[in-house]
Amino acid sequence: MATQRILDFLAKERPEGPCLVVDLDVVRRNFEAFRRTLPETSVYYAVKANPAPQILGLLAELGSCFDTASVAEIEMVLAAGATPGRISYGNTIKKERDIARAFELGVRLYAVDSVAEVEKVARAAPGAKVFCRVLTDGAGAEWPLSRKFGCRRDMAIEVMERAKALGLVPHGLSFHVGSQQPDLDAWDRALADASWTFKQLRRKRIRLSMVNLGGGFPTRYLKDVPSVDEYGQAIFGALRRHFGNRIPETIIEPGRGMVGDAGVIKTEVVLISRKSADDPTRWVYLDIGKFGGLAETMDEAIRYPIRTPRDGDAVEPCVIAGPTCDSMDVLYEKVLYPLPVSLTIGDELLIEATGAYTTTYASVAFNGFSPLQAYVI
Numbered sequence: 001m002a003t004q005r006i007l008d009f010l011a012k013e014r015p016e017g018p019c020l021v022v023d024l025d026v027v028r029r030n031f032e033a034f035r036r037t038l039p040e041t042s043v044y045y046a047v048k049a050n051p052a053p054q055i056l057g058l059l060a061e062l063g064s065c066f067d068t069a070s071v072a073e074i075e076m077v078l079a080a081g082a083t084p085g086r087i088s089y090g091n092t093i094k095k096e097r098d099i100a101r102a103f104e105l106g107v108r109l110y111a112v113d114s115v116a117e118v119e120k121v122a123r124a125a126p127g128a129k130v131f132c133r134v135l136t137d138g139a140g141a142e143w144p145l146s147r148k149f150g151c152r153r154d155m156a157i158e159v160m161e162r163a164k165a166l167g168l169v170p171h172g173l174s175f176h177v178g179s180q181q182p183d184l185d186a187w188d189r190a191l192a193d194a195s196w197t198f199k200q201l202r203r204k205r206i207r208l209s210m211v212n213l214g215g216g217f218p219t220r221y222l223k224d225v226p227s228v229d230e231y232g233q234a235i236f237g238a239l240r241r242h243f244g245n246r247i248p249e250t251i252i253e254p255g256r257g258m259v260g261d262a263g264v265i266k267t268e269v270v271l272i273s274r275k276s277a278d279d280p281t282r283w284v285y286l287d288i289g290k291f292g293g294l295a296e297t298m299d300e301a302i303r304y305p306i307r308t309p310r311d312g313d314a315v316e317p318c319v320i321a322g323p324t325c326d327s328m329d330v331l332y333e334k335v336l337y338p339l340p341v342s343l344t345i346g347d348e349l350l351i352e353a354t355g356a357y358t359t360t361y362a363s364v365a366f367n368g369f370s371p372l373q374a375y376v377i
């Protein structure tokens with residue numbers, strides 16, 4: 001996980017405080033793996049995972065497209081060298097003035113999941129292409145994304161009928177099987193619903209041409225996950241099963257799977273203590289916590305690999321917490337984390353696979369702590 005390039009950078013530069021270091025060589029390798037495994041599928045990088053200009057610039061150069069959630073992200077992608085035709089405004093919750101600004105910038109592809117959103121797009125981006133997000137259960141995902149986004153498949157028919165009536169182009173459907181999804185069958189279930197909806201709309205003389213397969217491609221944390229090749233085979237097999245010889249245009253939106261394993265956070269042990277003289281559990285406090293970029297430890301959903309300078313020594317289960325004066329700033333307590341007994345205050349640890357959803361989740365200045373510093377090499 002921590003590449004030699006990252007280790008060399010940390011040894012040479014000795015950056016102060018907690019920081020994220022991202023290796024662009026890993027990002028390049030991941031992009032090429034997606035393109036090789038799903039050659040007929042367009043890659044739309046989920047910018048929200050990590051919008052570092054160097055990452056966006058590399059992916060734009062490699063020919064990636066981009067899934068954006070806001071006008072600010074659209075502007076970042078354009079600044080990185082991508083053309084508007086390679087951008088999807090993939091957030092289903094948009095202010096009408098933001099839709100108008102995106103349209104002014106040249107974006108022509110928009111996500112919707114309700115008639116009300118379709119009506120906003122029709123007013124602010126006349127003639128644009130829209131795709132409707134359909135609910136999936138997200139079963140098996142470590143970070144489910146159901147409920148808030150998407151509509152039932154029967155409502156998707158109504159949404160696309162309204163889009164056509166208002167002069168928009170009903171372009172396709174999308175779904176998201178949940179972030180960090182290890183279940184290869186998750187796409188099969190979602191594509192079955194998509195195929196049904198395609199058929200129903202075809203009977204109403206609305207011919208969709210695209211399926212957005214979403215994200216969900218995982219990063220390896222503490223558990224093994226299927227390879228990109230295995231995901232590609234499973235997805236293509238499901239497409240053939242449900243669409244036969246009428247396989248539509250497809251796109252994917254990897255975020256975590258693109259940059260997660262490219263980044264490592266360096267952190268320092270600030271305190272090691274116990275709650276009583278006979279308490280068997282050590283508390284290990286780091287100089288980074290939930291508010292410093294590790295928000296995905298919420299409910300202990302994501303368990304990051306942690307390297308210490310004392311790996312190989314005897315270990316015991318510990319609570320790991322952050323430095324802020326907030327009782328919620330505890331990373332792992334329900335399931336204690338094994339750390340070396342010899343660990344001591346001042347030791348520097350490496351939290352691996354932290355390239356996604358860390359810098360963008362970090363607070364601006366909670367408790368006066370600086371935002372997470374990031375370096376891209």
